[in-house]
Amino acid sequence: MIQIATGDSRPIGKQIVDAVRMKIATGELESGDQLPSVRGLAQQLTVNPNTVAKAYAELTAEGWLEARQGLGLYVAPPRQRLSDAERARRLDEAIGRFLNEVVALGYPHDAVQARLLHAFRALVPRKTA
Known part of the structure; x- marks a missing residue:
């Protein structure tokens, strides 16, 4: 789903945030789509789960994702996220x-x-x- 580049100057967490934003903006991820769990994505990318958790928290705070109690993270309905x-x-x-x-x-x-x-x-x- 998401790929990171070790030679990229951006931190891994920023790469994750940018990749998810791009997938949502281009329609690859649509409203209601579920994202992999923190542990699942961390294993897939071979990164620390804390890095994924922080990226997901940033995306949630910005309104790109929404947490559903006991179910995981989903792409939030479209809205203007920034002024x-x-x-x-x-x-x-x-x-x-x-x-x-x-x-x-x-x-x-x-x-x-x-x-x-x-x-x-x-x-x-x-x-x-």
Whole structure:
């Protein structure tokens, strides 16, 4: 379900959070889908269960997941999880990080735009399927 990369600069917990968010955002995980247990995902990824528990807690606090007493964690019904101002702030931050990485590679801006558009469009069929 989720994969982590040992060479990734992000901590493992952040990789888990990002992977679950992406799966929900693209429709791979839908409202009501159950997630693996903390221990189950920890074994699958060969990571400490505390790492998975913290990632799940963050996703629950942000409204991506909901806990059902005695049943586990499920994808929460869709809703706007962040205020418009917070969404804009995070978008600006992400664009800034992206630009810092990409500018140093020396690609012309039209090539970067084309690659970005292609990558974005590749996500759309998963979300609408």
